[in-house]
Amino acid sequence: MTDSNFINDHINIAKDIKKRICPVCNHISEKVFDFFSQWIYGLAENEDIQKENADAHGLCPFHSWQLVAVGSPLGISKGYGKLIRQIANELLKSSETQVKAVVTLNSLINGAKDCRVCIIMRKEESFYISKMLNFLTVEENRRLYSASGGLCLRHLQIVLMEITDMEVVRFLMTEAAKHFAAIADEMDSYSWKRKTSQKHLLTKAEKDAYLRGIIHAVGGRQSCNQFQ
Numbered sequence: 001m002t003d004s005n006f007i008n009d010h011i012n013i014a015k016d017i018k019k020r021i022c023p024v025c026n027h028i029s030e031k032v033f034d035f036f037s038q039w040i041y042g043l044a045e046n047e048d049i050q051k052e053n054a055d056a057h058g059l060c061p062f063h064s065w066q067l068v069a070v071g072s073p074l075g076i077s078k079g080y081g082k083l084i085r086q087i088a089n090e091l092l093k094s095s096e097t098q099v100k101a102v103v104t105l106n107s108l109i110n111g112a113k114d115c116r117v118c119i120i121m122r123k124e125e126s127f128y129i130s131k132m133l134n135f136l137t138v139e140e141n142r143r144l145y146s147a148s149g150g151l152c153l154r155h156l157q158i159v160l161m162e163i164t165d166m167e168v169v170r171f172l173m174t175e176a177a178k179h180f181a182a183i184a185d186e187m188d189s190y191s192w193k194r195k196t197s198q199k200h201l202l203t204k205a206e207k208d209a210y211l212r213g214i215i216h217a218v219g220g221r222q223s224c225n226q227f228q
């Protein structure tokens with residue numbers, strides 16, 4: 001299983017943006033889900049994958065906890081035993097000097113730079129953003145974007161850094177302001193209907209506005225990990 005398995009060209013931005021959440025965050029989230037769906041089984045049953053994981057010192061803390069959330073005690077016991085035993089061996093071999101001990105300890109904790117899931121996320125993010133930049137060059141596509149929920153602030157910033165056409169920059173900033181204002185209106189409406197006992201009149205958009213507000217302000221749950 002290589003990282004390139006997770007890059008594919010079957011991207012349909014016109015369809016993706018109808019979901020009203022940041023399409024880049026959504027794409028990354030789907031790819032991480034695809035990875036875990038395949039990898040968890042291999043990790044529990046395949047010794048080569050267990051050894052590969054042990055040699056790579058596992059995942060970063062964020063994705064290790066995600067593995068715990070989606071895996072089972074039996075699967076993780078079978079799959080992670082080699083890594084935990086390898087840590088015991090490496091600790092024993094590094095006890096001669098303080099410097100060696102510190103260097104070894106440092107190498108045993110993976111950050112986002114070396115975590116295989118974080119690496120997939122970075123590749124998928126830049127791949128999807130390159131497609132998004134192409135998408136936005138077409139006027140008809142910009143009309144579709146205008147009717148969508150738009151990008152989160154994090155991905156808007158990355159996209160804007162690649163755009164030189166000031167007309168498109170203004171368009172994206174104005175759309176972002178419009179999207180945020182619409183979400184704030186839906187959040188207000190949600191609060192008002194709850195306060196006035198009109199819960200039965202709540203729309204789907206009002207019910208999930210708080211979540212879209214957070215995603216658009218700070219990025220999806222997966223994307224936040226890249227700030228580590």
Ligand SMILES: [Zn+2]
Nearest residue numbers: 022025152155
């Ligand atoms: Zn995003």
Ligand SMILES: [Zn+2]
Nearest residue numbers: 060063115118
């Ligand atoms: Zn990670």
